[in-house]
Amino acid sequence: MRRRAFFSCADSxxxxxxxxxxxxxxxxxxxxEVRADVPFSRTLLGRPVxxxxxxxxxxxxxDDxxxxxxxxxxxxxxxxxxLECPYHGLRFSANGQCVHNPHGDGRVPAGAKVRAYPSLERYGAIWFWPGDPAxxxxxxxxxxxxxxxxxxxTHDGYLHTRAHYQLSADNLLDLSHFQFLHPDTLGSEAIARGDVQSGSLDDIVWVRRSAYDEALQPFVAQGFGIPPGTRVDRWMDVRWTPPGLLSIVVGVTAAGMPREAGLIAPSAHWxxxxxxxxxxxxxxxxxxxxxxxxARGLVRYAVEGLxxxxxxxxxxxxxxQxxxxxxxxFWAMQPALLPIDAGAIRARRVMERLIAAEQGTAPAPVRTIAITPVAGTSQAVA
Known part of the structure; x- marks a missing residue:
């Protein structure tokens, strides 16, 4: 008898x-992208920065x-x-305070200040904190x-997506779509036959997917230096951390060999x-x-190929979507859920809880949705 897994989902x-x-x-x-000779603008969380x-x-x-x-x-x-304003020449320092007024006696009005965001540079990126600076x-x-x-x-890439960021997180937390959405580059029928597990630790969500005795598509095989026709085992480990920061480690080894004998390709997805x-x-x-x-050739091959x-x-x-x-x-649309959705569900739950706590509101009412089992999956449910 097949067991059914159940998840409580916000029904807002x-x-x-x-x-x-x-x-x-x-x-x-x-x-x-960020330089000392010319300013750079980008809309972030609905605000021009x-x-x-x-x-x-x-x-x-x-604030821009x-x-x-x-x-x-x-x-x-x-x-x-x-930073000098293009309109009247007022200049603003790193803390957002106006430090130069070219007009009249040069006095700076008390309100001549723009919001400055805490920022730091790490992992080849500029990070900013839109909340309480303290x-x-x-x-x-x-x-x-x-x-x-x-x-x-390192080598990096950027794409602009006309969809809510949580849909992108769902996509990355469920790599079973490789078989169907990317059949000629990333996927194979071995993915559906493989195993998938998911779980969470505090606010971190993980999904581990393994495919066995797989014939890799040429794009993936070439990236790992696998000779054509070689049967391999492949694993794809995804880690999600709020608000939408993911790492994906893809590994390949000869079929039947332990992971330690294989090659890995780690990537960051923010x-x-x-x-x-x-x-x-x-x-x-x-x-x-x-x-x-x-290394230079492989990271460039990965980004440009993907x-x-x-x-x-x-x-x-x-x-x-x-x-x-x-x-x-999303929940009001009553999505039909499968075990492959477990990681994405956990991530959505974490975000809903964190946002409710930050805003001082009660979590949304929940309802229970049955997840239909799929053959070939093993599910670790927290």
């Missing part, structure tokens, strides 16, 4: 989309709105490490050591909401510098 009909978690680190930009480097090369994040007449500061220029702690940033440019050769319906998707691959030119399936297959699917959801709440 008040809002079609979740609010944002504010007290958390989000990627604002890759480090190479301007980024630049000061005279000490520190990355600065401010002058305190005087609300002109976009990103259209201005950087003068001696401070709670911004660098120790709260999850670890992604494999894309630390100090020790690794989701930052642009608006309630659009997402910045940052991703990066890294390999040890000791690998030399081979760009096509990500852009031509994942993005259209996510955007089609968002279109069908429209203004409806």
């Amino acid at each position: 009909i008040a809002s079609a989309l979740m609010s944002f978690l504010l007290n958390a680190w989000y990627v604002a930009a890759f480090a190479h 301007v980024l630049y480097r000061d005279a000490e090369q520190r990355a600065i994040a401010l 709105r002058c305190a005087h007449r609300f002109a976009p500061l990103s259209q201005g220029r950087i003068v001696d490490g401070v 709670r911004a702690d660098a120790a709260l940033l999850p670890s992604f050591p494999f894309v630390d440019p100090a020790a690794n050769v 989701l930052t909401p642009e608006t309630e319906r659009t997402t910045h998707y940052f991703f990066a691959f890294g390999l040890p510098k000791e690998m030399g030119d081979a 760009m096509k399936p990500f852009e031509c297959e994942d993005l259209p699917m996510l955007e089609a 968002q279109k069908n959801l429209g203004d409806h709440d």
Whole structure:
């Protein structure tokens, strides 16, 4: 007799989309996008933000709105490490305070200040904290050591997605779609025959998927240096940390051999909401510098090779999902759930709980949804 797994899911009909978690680190930009000679603008969590480097090369994040007449500061220029408004020349320092008024006697009005966001540079990215500045702690940033440019050769990619960031997280937490959405690049029939497990530790969600005796698609085989026709075992381990920070480790070994005998390819996937319906998707691959030119070629091969399936297959699917959801709440649409959805469900639960706690509201009412078992899956349910 097959067992049925059950999950309690929020059944909110008040809002079609979740609010944002504010007290958390989000990627604002890759480090190479932020310069000391020209400001850079990006909408993050529904707010226009301007980024630049000061005279000490520190990355600065401010509201992209002058305190005087609300002109976009990103259209201005950087003068001696401070940001000058393009409209009337007021200049703002790293803490958002106006430090120069070229008009009249030069006095600076008390209200001439724009919001400054805590920011830090790590793992090849600029991170910003949109919540309470007093709670911004660098120790709260999850670890992604494999894309630390100090020790690794890295290469990165960016995609703009016209869908809610949680749909992107769902997509990455359920790699069973490789078989169907990416049949010519990433998938194979062995994925459905394999095993999948998921669980959580505190607010961290993990999903582990294994495929056995698999014939890899040429793109994947070449990346791992696997000769054509070789039968392998492949595993894909995903770790999700709120608000939308994921690591994916893909490993390959000869069929029947232990994981320790195989090769791995780690990658970082960082989701930052642009608006309630659009997402910045940052991703990066890294390999040890000791690998030399081979590492440089492999990380570039991974990013450039994945760009096509990500852009031509994942993005259209996510955007089609968002279109069908429209203004409806995800749970109010009563999705039919499978064991492969367990990781995504856990991540959504964590986000709903954290946002409710941050806003001081009671969690949404819950209902129980039965998940239909699928042959070939083993499910560890917390």
